[in-house]
Amino acid sequence: MAQIRVENLRKSFDQFTAVEGSNFTIDDGAFFALLGPSGCGKTTTLRMIAGLELPTDGKIMLNGEDVTFRRAAARDIAFVFQLFALYPHMNVAENIGFPLKCQGMARREIRECVQETARLLRIEHLLSSKTSKLSGGDRQRVALGRAMVRRPKAFLMDEPLGALDAEFRHLMCGELRDLHDRIGATTVYVTHDQLEAMSMADRIAVMNKGCIEQIGSPQEVYDRPASMFVADFIGSPPMNFLRFESGLRSGDRAVAFHSVSVEVPEIREDRASAPLALGIRPEHIRFADAAPVRGEVFGAEYLGTTQIVTVDTAHGRVAARLPSSASVRIGETVGLEFHSERLALFDVGSGLAIRTANERSARRG
Amino acid sequence: MTAVLTKSSAHSIVEASPRAKIVAGGLVILYAVITILPLLWIVATAFKSQSDAIAYPPKVIFEPTLEGYVNLFTVRTRQTPDFIAKLPPPETWYDKLVRQRDMVIAGPSKVVPRFVNSLIIGFGSTFLAVFLGTLAAYAFSRFRIPLADDLLFFILSTRMMPPVAVAIPIYLMYRQLNLTDTRLGMILLYTAVNVSLAVWLLKGFIDEIPREYEEAALVDGYTRLQALRKVVLPQAVTGIAATAIFCLIFSWNEYAFAVLLTSGEAQTMPPFIPFIIGEGGQDWPAVAAATTLFVIPIVLFTVLLRKHLLRGITFGAVRK
Numbered sequence: 001m002a003q004i005r006v007e008n009l010r011k012s013f014d015q016f017t018a019v020e021g022s023n024f025t026i027d028d029g030a031f032f033a034l035l036g037p038s039g040c041g042k043t044t045t046l047r048m049i050a051g052l053e054l055p056t057d058g059k060i061m062l063n064g065e066d067v068t069f070r071r072a073a074a075r076d077i078a079f080v081f082q083l084f085a086l087y088p089h090m091n092v093a094e095n096i097g098f099p100l101k102c103q104g105m106a107r108r109e110i111r112e113c114v115q116e117t118a119r120l121l122r123i124e125h126l127l128s129s130k131t132s133k134l135s136g137g138d139r140q141r142v143a144l145g146r147a148m149v150r151r152p153k154a155f156l157m158d159e160p161l162g163a164l165d166a167e168f169r170h171l172m173c174g175e176l177r178d179l180h181d182r183i184g185a186t187t188v189y190v191t192h193d194q195l196e197a198m199s200m201a202d203r204i205a206v207m208n209k210g211c212i213e214q215i216g217s218p219q220e221v222y223d224r225p226a227s228m229f230v231a232d233f234i235g236s237p238p239m240n241f242l243r244f245e246s247g248l249r250s251g252d253r254a255v256a257f258h259s260v261s262v263e264v265p266e267i268r269e270d271r272a273s274a275p276l277a278l279g280i281r282p283e284h285i286r287f288a289d290a291a292p293v294r295g296e297v298f299g300a301e302y303l304g305t306t307q308i309v310t311v312d313t314a315h316g317r318v319a320a321r322l323p324s325s326a327s328v329r330i331g332e333t334v335g336l337e338f339h340s341e342r343l344a345l346f347d348v349g350s351g352l353a354i355r356t357a358n359e360r361s362a363r364r365g
Numbered sequence: 366m367t368a369v370l371t372k373s374s375a376h377s378i379v380e381a382s383p384r385a386k387i388v389a390g391g392l393v394i395l396y397a398v399i400t401i402l403p404l405l406w407i408v409a410t411a412f413k414s415q416s417d418a419i420a421y422p423p424k425v426i427f428e429p430t431l432e433g434y435v436n437l438f439t440v441r442t443r444q445t446p447d448f449i450a451k452l453p454p455p456e457t458w459y460d461k462l463v464r465q466r467d468m469v470i471a472g473p474s475k476v477v478p479r480f481v482n483s484l485i486i487g488f489g490s491t492f493l494a495v496f497l498g499t500l501a502a503y504a505f506s507r508f509r510i511p512l513a514d515d516l517l518f519f520i521l522s523t524r525m526m527p528p529v530a531v532a533i534p535i536y537l538m539y540r541q542l543n544l545t546d547t548r549l550g551m552i553l554l555y556t557a558v559n560v561s562l563a564v565w566l567l568k569g570f571i572d573e574i575p576r577e578y579e580e581a582a583l584v585d586g587y588t589r590l591q592a593l594r595k596v597v598l599p600q601a602v603t604g605i606a607a608t609a610i611f612c613l614i615f616s617w618n619e620y621a622f623a624v625l626l627t628s629g630e631a632q633t634m635p636p637f638i639p640f641i642i643g644e645g646g647q648d649w650p651a652v653a654a655a656t657t658l659f660v661i662p663i664v665l666f667t668v669l670l671r672k673h674l675l676r677g678i679t680f681g682a683v684r685k
Contacts, residue, residue, distance in 0.1 A: 051584070
């Protein structure tokens with residue numbers, strides 16, 4: 001098992017920079033997710049940790065050892081691919097045993113290790129099957145088995161559930177986390193699916209355009225997004241942004257939102273007048289007849305226990321998550337009341353969060 | 366043929382009517398007959414006597430003889446009947462056959478060494494072209510090579526004119542290098558011609574193999590070369606077989622360079638066959654016998670690899 005440290009890691013292909021100066025440390029035994037939209041550099045980062053891609057600049061440390069330019073095989077890590085990459089000319093047992101065969105282990109030992117791994121993944125009955133006959137989930141289990149069998153220092157997973165259907169993905173999420181808890185191996189997990197990252201990871205790094213926007217626990221990333229990008233990317237529906245222009249003074253507990261004063265967590269920095277955005281999660285909005293921010297109901301989306309109601313205000317459209325028991329009529333005018341302790345403020349120019357009593361430590365990594 | 370007659374596929378909207386099937390089947394049979402007829406004629410001609418072979422109108426029914434084959438494998442001299450009568454009785458059936466025509470066998474002909482040349486040069490150049498082509502195609506497919514597109518175009522451009530167009534420079538070059546009429550020279554030449562085809566064909570095949578396979582092997586402890594050998598090649602075997610057949614067909618059948626660059630030692634079958642001369646001109650039964658033998662290896666090779674060939678030619682045409 002191992003700690004992984006990445007220092008100033010940079011990768012550029014010709015003119016295009018895929019990863020820009022990343023820094024992070026993954027603790028031994030942690031489940032770490034790299035989350036971001038496609039093309040944000042998360043897979044490139046993972047491939048550099050694996051040794052499948054060489055960085056343009058920077059360092060990768062495994063347990064304090066510099067492995068930046070060491071060949072993939074010499075790093076003792078395992079990689080799980082999105083498309084499983086099971087060797088089609090081998091059966092399940094041969095696939096799982098392959099890494100051991102590469103190391104030159106004796107045949108009988110290989111068979112024992114394969115058996116044990118298969119037992120852990122509950123796929124013993126499949127060992128002599130052809131990989132092409134397996135279902136998506138079983139293929140993924142075999143791919144995991146091949147990764148686990150030689151007890152590597154770390155698991156690197158590149159969207160391992162991306163090729164599965166939604167129902168199965170949910171099941172595998174639980175299985176993966178359970179497996180991680182049982183064997184406790186350091187895991188780096190790349191995904192574009194925030195639900196996967198939120199439900200499995202101990203810590204999440206949100207990436208955008210080659211930069212890490214924020215690193216934190218799922219709660220931190222959700223409750224105290226460090227930038228408008230993170231706030232927008234995480235949460236479904238995403239955080240609402242209401243734009244206004246104002247100056248800020250440290251110690252204030254309210255902002256001048258257009259002609260209305262809106263309570264916010266205590267502001268911790270001074271700012272000259274600039275375009276700002278008020279960030280509100282949909283679940284932190286309530287309808288209140290007396291509230292000064294008003295709008296017209298545009299539509300409602302029923303989700304079972306809750307409903308998402310979209311309201312057109314003078315400053316943009318807002319989505320609110322309300323109990324499904326609340327009755328809303330399309331076209332009616334409603335007042336919006338915000339849960340003031342949970343509001344976030346962003347500088348629209350830089351996209352970064354403004355420090356408040358709520359938003360303390362999470363800064364751009 | 367069976368493919369036409371079998372049940373309609375999932376893509377066809379209606380089942381073909383019995384009459385349509387008969388027409389389709391008939392057309393396929395007709396095509397097969399037209400294609401096979403010249404081959405059958407050659408095989409039959411090999412068993413005709415000299416006079417039957419050039420008879421007009423052509424004879425379909427004839428008395429078969431092995432004279433053509435005997436003539437192909439031997440060199441004979443004509444003797445007077447008195448001389449032949451004085452010889453001890455013939456030891457073998459072919460001695461007897463030759464003496465009936467007032468001739469005696471003077472020795473073996475050159476056909477066996479020529480055939481061996483064809484085998485060595487054909488299979489040798491095919492092996493080299495496929496070997497080099499696989500390595501180059503793998504590199505083009507997997508690595509970021511500077512100017513890769515230009516290099517690939519350059520490789521393709523070597524096929525843009527008929528190779529024979531450069532026959533004279535090649536002849537001059539080969540004479541300088543003492544490569545004329547050597548097996549090595551012919552192998553190098555055919556390899557050079559085939560390797561561009563091999564690179565392009567194989568690059569297509571290797572592109573289709575997801576690179577995750579090798580990357581998985583690299584992470585699991587293989588070196589790049591081991592991954593290529595143990596993971597990529599087994600999956601590319603279809604493409605390699607198809608490429609090998611194309612390369613072999615070219616070098617096996619190549620005539621122009623063979624005529625120009627070989628005359629003795631390294632002569633292959635194509636320039637040898639048309640010049641099998643008997644008394645009073647071309648010995649057609651012997652020519653036909655040589656042609657029959659010449660066709661056999663390539664037919665065998667193709668039949669052995671036909672499963673791969675069929676899959677190879679249509680490979681990548683349909684998204685799986």
